[in-house]
Each structure stands twice: as C-alpha cells, then as structure tokens.
Amino acid sequence: MATKTSVPFNGTAEQEKRLHEVIDxxxxxxGALMPVLQQAQEIYGYLPIEVQKIISNEMEIPLExxxxxxxxxxxxxxxxxxxxxxxxxxxxxxxxxxxxxxYDKLQEILGIGDGECTADGRFSLEACRCIGACGxxxxxxxxxxxxxxxxxxxxxxxxxxxx
Amino acid sequence: MKSLQEIQQICExxxxxxxxxxxxxxxxxxxxxxxxxxxxGTGCTSSGSMAIADALEKELVANGLEEKIQVVxxxxxxxxxxxxxxxxxxxxxxxxxxxxxxxPQIVKEHLIEGNPVKELLYDETVTDEGIKSLxxxxxxxxxxxxxxxxxxxxxxxxxxxxxxxxxYKALAKVVNEMTPEDVIQTILDSGLRGRGGGGFPxxxxxxxxxxxxxxxxxxxxxxxxxxxxxxxFMDRSVLEGDPHVVLEAMSIxxxxxxxxxxxxxxxxxxxxxxxxxxxAIQQAREYGTLGKNIFGSDFSFxxxxxxxxxxxxxGEETALMTSxxxxxxxxxxxPPFPAEKGLYKKPTxxxxxxxxxxxxxIILNGAQWFASMGTEKSKGTKVFAxxxxxxxxxxxxxxxxxxxREVIEEIGGGIPNGKKFKAAQTGGPSGGxxxxxxYDVPIDYDNLIAIGSMMGSGGLIVMxxxxxxxxxxxxxxEFTVDESCxxxxxxxxxxxxxxxxxxxxxxxxxxxxxxxxxxxxxYYIKANSLCGLGQTAPNPVLSTLKNFRDEYEAHVxxxxxxxxxxxxxxQFTIVPDKCVGCGLCAKNCxxxxxxxxxxxxxxxxxxxxxxxxxxxxxxxxxxxxxxxxAITRG
Numbered sequence: 001m002a003t004k005t006s007v008p009f010n011g012t013a014e015q016e017k018r019l020h021e022v023i024d025x026x027x028x029x030x031g032a033l034m035p036v037l038q039q040a041q042e043i044y045g046y047l048p049i050e051v052q053k054i055i056s057n058e059m060e061i062p063l064e065x066x067x068x069x070x071x072x073x074x075x076x077x078x079x080x081x082x083x084x085x086x087x088x089x090x091x092x093x094x095x096x097x098x099x100x101x102x103y104d105k106l107q108e109i110l111g112i113g114d115g116e117c118t119a120d121g122r123f124s125l126e127a128c129r130c131i132g133a134c135g136x137x138x139x140x141x142x143x144x145x146x147x148x149x150x151x152x153x154x155x156x157x158x159x160x161x162x163x
Numbered sequence: 164m165k166s167l168q169e170i171q172q173i174c175e176x177x178x179x180x181x182x183x184x185x186x187x188x189x190x191x192x193x194x195x196x197x198x199x200x201x202x203x204g205t206g207c208t209s210s211g212s213m214a215i216a217d218a219l220e221k222e223l224v225a226n227g228l229e230e231k232i233q234v235v236x237x238x239x240x241x242x243x244x245x246x247x248x249x250x251x252x253x254x255x256x257x258x259x260x261x262x263x264x265x266x267p268q269i270v271k272e273h274l275i276e277g278n279p280v281k282e283l284l285y286d287e288t289v290t291d292e293g294i295k296s297l298x299x300x301x302x303x304x305x306x307x308x309x310x311x312x313x314x315x316x317x318x319x320x321x322x323x324x325x326x327x328x329x330x331y332k333a334l335a336k337v338v339n340e341m342t343p344e345d346v347i348q349t350i351l352d353s354g355l356r357g358r359g360g361g362g363f364p365x366x367x368x369x370x371x372x373x374x375x376x377x378x379x380x381x382x383x384x385x386x387x388x389x390x391x392x393x394x395x396f397m398d399r400s401v402l403e404g405d406p407h408v409v410l411e412a413m414s415i416x417x418x419x420x421x422x423x424x425x426x427x428x429x430x431x432x433x434x435x436x437x438x439x440x441x442x443a444i445q446q447a448r449e450y451g452t453l454g455k456n457i458f459g460s461d462f463s464f465x466x467x468x469x470x471x472x473x474x475x476x477x478g479e480e481t482a483l484m485t486s487x488x489x490x491x492x493x494x495x496x497x498p499p500f501p502a503e504k505g506l507y508k509k510p511t512x513x514x515x516x517x518x519x520x521x522x523x524x525i526i527l528n529g530a531q532w533f534a535s536m537g538t539e540k541s542k543g544t545k546v547f548a549x550x551x552x553x554x555x556x557x558x559x560x561x562x563x564x565x566x567x568r569e570v571i572e573e574i575g576g577g578i579p580n581g582k583k584f585k586a587a588q589t590g591g592p593s594g595g596x597x598x599x600x601x602y603d604v605p606i607d608y609d610n611l612i613a614i615g616s617m618m619g620s621g622g623l624i625v626m627x628x629x630x631x632x633x634x635x636x637x638x639x640x641e642f643t644v645d646e647s648c649x650x651x652x653x654x655x656x657x658x659x660x661x662x663x664x665x666x667x668x669x670x671x672x673x674x675x676x677x678x679x680x681x682x683x684x685x686y687y688i689k690a691n692s693l694c695g696l697g698q699t700a701p702n703p704v705l706s707t708l709k710n711f712r713d714e715y716e717a718h719v720x721x722x723x724x725x726x727x728x729x730x731x732x733x734q735f736t737i738v739p740d741k742c743v744g745c746g747l748c749a750k751n752c753x754x755x756x757x758x759x760x761x762x763x764x765x766x767x768x769x770x771x772x773x774x775x776x777x778x779x780x781x782x783x784x785x786x787x788x789x790x791x792x793a794i795t796r797g
Contacts, residue, residue, distance in 0.1 A: 031487050031488045031489040037472075038472065072474065073473050074473030075472040091394055092588065092622065092638070093622075128432070129646075131432050132390070132395075133206045134243070135556040136210065136556075146209030147209075
C-alpha cells in the first residue's frame with residue numbers, strides 16, 4: 001500500500017459518471033462489490049475514502065464493510081501510485097535468483113521504501129509475489145513492461161528509460 | 164448457436180489443418196504449406212514474441228507468402244528458458260531465443276530456400292547427422308502432455324482450433340450418452356486427484372456434491388485459478404494456452420453434480436489469462452457450448468469470471484468463495500464442507516485448473532487409459548513449473564512416478580554454473596524441501612509427504628550450494644506472515660513468532676534450545692489453525708529442520724552461515740599471502756573499514772590489507788573489486 005502522499009482527492013464529474021455506470025451494470029449480480037471496486041480503481045487509479053463513500057451510498061453497503069474489503073486485498077490502494085509503478089517480483093523462483101538484491105538496489109537509487117512514491121510522483125515501488133514469468137527470473141515490471149533475467153547493474157539503465 | 168452436427172463439421176474441416184502441426188506430417192493435409200507457431204504465453208510475450216509475430220507477418224506479405232504460410236500465436240511450449248520460441252511445421256524445427264531482427268533471415272533461408280538457420284536453433288537439436296526431433300531432446304523425451312496437450316499447438320483465441328482437436332466432443336458425449344452418475348463413476352475410476360495440492364479424489368468430491376443435498380435449488384461449479392504459490396505457473400499456462408478445456412470440463416462437472424452456474428476465480432496478476440478466458444467464454448456462448456440447452460439437451464450451464472485482488476489466502480476454498488460473495492477473504496470452519504454448503508450456502512465444488520484440464524480426455528479415452536499412467540495411488544500425470552537454479556526453467560508434464568533425478572538432471576538439464584544440487588522445494592509456502600538423498604524417490608502424493616514435503620500445486624524450485632536453507636525458511640515465513648488473513652490466533656500470531664525466531668537465527672542471536680522451541684511452535688500452529696494456510700505454514704520450517712539440521716546448528720552454535728548468505732553472520736577476510744597490496748578494497752569500502760596492516764602480503768615489500776570486522780557492513784564491494792581473489796566470505 002502506498003503511503004506518505006497527501007494528495008487531495010481530484011475526482012472529476014466524468015469519472016463519477018463512469019463509476020455510476022459500473023455500479024448500474026452490476027446491480028443484478030450477487031457479490032458485485034469486488035468487480036465494482038476493481039473497476040473503480042481502474043477509473044480513479046486508487047480507492048480513496050471519497051470513492052468508497054459513493055459506492056457505499058449507491059450499493060447500500062456499509063462503509064466500514066467496504067473499507068474492510070479495500071484494506072484486505074493487496075491490489076487495492078488507498079493512496080495514488082507514481083506515474084511509473086515498479087513492481088519487483090519476490091516470488092520464490094525470483095528470490096532464489098537474487099531479486100531481493102534488485103529490490104534493495106531500487107530502494108537505494110530511488111530513495112523510497114516499499115509502497116512509497118518518489119517526491120516528484122514519477123516512480124512508486126512495491127514488491128509483488130509472483131507474476132508467473134518464473135522462466136525469466138528475476139523479474140520486475142514497470143507499469144505494463146516486463147524485464148527479466150535481471151542483474152543489479154541493469155537496474156539503472158531500466159530506470160533511465162522512463163522520463 | 165451451433166448444432167452438434169455443425170460442431171462435428173468444424174472438427175472434420177479443421178482437423179487436417181491442425182494435423183500439419185506434427186513433425187513429419189504431410190503437407191497435403193493443410194491448405195497451407197507451413198505453419199509457423201510462436202509462443203504467446205506471458206514469458207515469451209514479455210520477451211517480445213508478439214513483435215516477432217508482427218515482423219514475421221509483414222515479411223511474409225512482403226514476399227507474397229501469406230497464403231502459403233500460416234502464423235499461429237499459441238500458448239506455452241514449456242521451455243521458457245529458451246524463449247522467445249518459434250516452431251516451423253511440418254519439419255518441427257525449434258528456433259530459440261530469437262529476436263525480431265532474425266525474422267528476415269529465417270524467412271529467406273528456411274521458409275523460402277528450405278534451409279533451417281542452424282545457429283538460431285535449440286542447440287541440442289543440431290547434430291552432425293542433421294536436425295534432431297524435438298521429441299528426442301532431453302527436455303521433451305520423458306514428458307507426456309495430457310493437461311498441456313493443446314498448449315503450444317493451438318491458437319487459444321480460436322474456438323475452431325480447439326474443436327479440431329476433439330474439443331467439446333467430451334461434453335457432447337456426456338450430455339447425449341451418459342448419465343450424471345456415469346460421469347462421476349468414470350472420474351472416480353480414473354483415480355484423478357486434485358492437482359491444486361490437496362490431492363483429494365475428484366470423483367469423490369463430485370459425488371458428495373451430487374448426493375448430500377440432492378434437491379438443492381441451485382448448485383455451483385467453481386474453478387480455482389488463483390494460483391498463488393510463488394514459482395508456480397502451470398495453471399497460468401493452461402488458461403493462456405487452452406482456456407476452452409477449462410470451460411468444457413466445468414460444464415461436464417456441472418452436468419455431473421446438477422449445477423447450472425460456474426465461476427472461474429482468476430488472479431488479477433494474470434492479465435493475459437483473463438483476456439483469453441473472456442474471449443473463450445464469449446466464443447463458447449456464441450457457439451452454444453455455454454448457455455441454454457447445450458447440444459439440444461435439457462442441460463444449461465454458464466460461466467462467469469471473478470478476479471482476485473492479490474490475496475494468497477483466497478486460494479483456500481472457503482476464502483475463495485467468500486471473496487466471490489464480496490467479502491474479506493477469510494476462511495470459515497468446516498464442517499459444513501462446500502459440497503454441502505459452499506458459495507452462497509449452496510452445494511459447490513471447487514477444483515483446480517489442472518484438475519479440470521484432465522477431465523475431457525478422461526471422458527473421451529476412458530478411466531482405464533488415465534489409470535494406466537502413474538503410480539498405484541497417484542494416477543495420471545503432473546505438471547511442474549521448474550524454476551530457480553536449473554538450466555531448463557519452464558513447464559514440464561511427466562507421469563506420476565517419475566523421479567526427482569529425472570526431472571532435475573535429465574529434463575531440467577541440471578544445475579548451471581557447475582554448482583551442486585542442494586534441495587528442491589515443492590509445494591510453495593505450504594511445502595517442504597527435498598534433499599539429495601531422496602533424489603530417486605518416485606514423485607507421487609504419498610511419497611512426497613513421507614519424505615517431509617508435499618506435491619503442492621507443482622512449483623518446483625531448485626536450489627544450489629549458494630542458497631541457505633534457514634534463509635529460505637525465513638523467506639517463506641515472511642510471505643505467510645504477510646498473507647495470513649488474521650482471523651485465527653494460531654496463524655496470525657504464531658507465524659509472526661516463527662518468523663521472529665528465524666530472524667534471530669539468521670542473525671546469530673539464537674541458541675540450540677531455540678530450535679526445539681521453534682519445532683514445538685510449528686506443531687502447535689499446524690494442529691490449531693483454522694485453514695490450510697496456517698496448517699501448512701510451518702512446513703518449510705519443519706522440513707528444513709529435518710533435512711538440513713546441521714545448517715541450523717551452524718547458525719546457532721558456530722554463528723556461521725555455511726552458504727554465505729545470512730549477512731550478519733558473514734565475515735569477510737583478506738588472505739594475507741594472496742593480497743598484492745593494491746588497496747582497491749580500501750578505496751571502495753563505503754565505511755572505510757579496511758586499512759593496510761602490519762604483516763607482509765604476497766609481495767614482502769607490501770603489507771597486506773586488513774578488514775576491521777566491527778566496522779564491516781558485509782556489502783561485499785571489496786570482494787568484487789579484488790583482482791587476485793584474496794578475499795574470502797564465510
């Protein structure tokens with residue numbers, strides 16, 4: 001979970017309209033909360049309390065239950081991520097091949113810890129637990145881009161690709 | 164909607180096309196002269212295989228060959244270490260580690276002139292006598308692909324190709340010729356056991372769901388596609404490479420237990436798999452293999468996707484169901500079991516992706532066919548995801564009873580860089596480590612438990628002499644502490660205490676008696692946790708304590724890490740008679756812990772340098788800078 005940024009909520013009317021459309025589309029589904037939260041996070045990038053309140057009102061689910069679900073699952077984020085989200089795989093196959101060192105190196109270069117975002121909002125860093133590309137271990141992703149067969153000296157050149 | 168006859172017609176038309184994708188087949192069967200298959204699984208896609216496919220399509224058009232040569236994007240071939248992979252049929256030539264820039268050469272020399280580009284081929288297939296068949300290479304020779312049958316052969320986004328390889332024939336047979344009891348008996352007789360790790364007889368599970376509440380107004384069929392074990396990607400490859408097999412099998416299961424609705428709970432970390440499943444479901448609905456009155460029978464069945472959200476515990480059956488219901492993924496006590504009261508309190512079965520992948524073949528080929536493979540109590544085959552310190556990382560499927568030695572040394576190609584095999588970890592965070600003396604144990608459910616590990620979902624991580632088994636146990640505990648849902652005290656607090664004890668051990672702060680305390684705590688947590696996560700969290704600790712006790716004792720008695728991993732126990736020392744006195748180590752030391760000492764080095768006129776261990780932060784920079792290799796770590 002990302003921390004430390006106190007960025008005020010900047011939801012637009014357009015985003016709220018899309019959120020209402022998502023909720024309407026799922027009205028008939030039992031167990032609709034998870035898909036609604038997942039799509040809400042796609043719309044806003046994260047799930048601040050303001051968005052949770054809208055969902056609570058519309059779906060008539062208590063806010064504390066929604067908050068409980070959002071804080072339970074690792075994928076849901078209460079805080080915004082950086083422009084480029086770096087996810088280092090610390091799954092067994094990657095760990096055994098040294099991804100822990102790569103993770104440490106990234107923290108050192110960027111000056112941030114797990115779940116944090118750089119002050120300029122460019123990079124955020126997190127550890128993930130296996131994306132299934134174990135044949136390429138060790139692996140990290142930057143947004144949608146996947147980098148495999150890594151060593152610590154390749155880390156800087158990967159970061160330099162991102163403005 | 165397509166009738167059964169129309170589906171059979173598609174099979175008859177497409178079958179010859181697909182036949183070309185076998186080594187040495189005749190070109191006359193297909194309207195194309197060649198099929199070029201390119202792996203579109205996550206591993207190869209991340210290495211640019213889609214750019215290669217695009218480049219190939221353009222190059223073929225530029226040469227006027229697009230009517231003669233078909234480019235097919237398939238699922239995983241299994242040899243991920245050599246990706247991106249391209250196979251040309253009917254020859255069966257296997258190109259490995261290719262890039263988009265290789266495409267023009269392959270098109271010109273191989274596809275047009277008929278000469279495979281030898282330097283781009285998988286080196287084991289290139290012999291003096293010519294190009295060896297892929298099926299004779301050490302990676303593929305002992306494999307028997309049942310669950311992975313279609314992966315790497317068909318285009319997973321084309322339902323017709325699935326049908327061409329007998330897709331949906333099993334479902335047609337089931338709804339037209341078999342009763343639900345027949346289906347259940349067939350699965351029981353086959354001996355199929357849950358491939359997610361539990362090993363529970365699948366036929367038994369279906370029978371219970373059918374019979375405990377026979378007149379339930381609704382029943383559910385669920386698929387556990389939450390493959391959370393780090394290092395496991397068997398299910399991902401089936402979902403990406405052959406999604407229809409899961410849909411067909413779930414429909415068969417629905418018929419057997421009397422359900423009309425299925426859910427596939429797939430982890431969101433698998434975007435390609437999610438996409439392929441969505442396409443497959445849509446196609447199945449269009450063709451009527453999902454929906455009302457399937458193949459004109461009374462049986463109706465539909466499937467919806469539910470995405471996970473990053474919680475390992477949701478791979479546990481009751482946690483998975485409660486997550487679908489829109490709650491925190493917390494397990495609940497059993498009984499009642501899901502076969503009686505599961506999703507929305509209705510009778511539910513939950514099976515793993517790989518379990519389902521075996522079902523259509525069992526229906527078509529019969530229970531005896533399946534039971535003829537494997538060992539007495541573990542029938543069929545198992546898919547393993549080979550990872551870690553092994554040459555051929557990737558996906559393999561072998562008959563149960565294959566030994567660990569065969570998997571690691573023959574199929575896996577052994578340990579790279581001349582290192583020694585130390586342990587193979589199976590079962591992920593719920594499993595254990597197998598040591599070299601058990602190399603020749605035939606792999607099956609019961610044998611692995613007997614030697615202190617378990618089958619698990621199929622992740623098999625190989626470790627060498629440079630891995631510390633105490634550190635590995637700690638690594639798994641760190642994972643389990645993070646993923647524990649927090650509901651029950653033994654797991655929530657117990658795993659944390661175990662982690663802290665392991666941390667102390669790796670820092671040289673523990674004593675011999677602490678090992679006994681740790682073991683006692685492990686047994687307590689196993690016996691008292693609410694669900695499988697807590698009940699199996701101590702397994703990596705117990706198995707490493709049993710098979711690698713000497714390593715633990717070195718950490719607590721001698722305060723040393725034999726593998727040289729646990730930083731706090733490392734001592735970097737400069738060997739005086741190897742030190743040439745260049746001072747590079749001192750110059751690069753970030754904490755100025757190195758100075759020239761008073762004893763002569765290799766050159767008697769230059770004193771050797773000395774590391775002050777009280778200042779040393781064990782970063783290893785000195786060692787990586789030392790040209791005469793005069794610095795030891797241990």
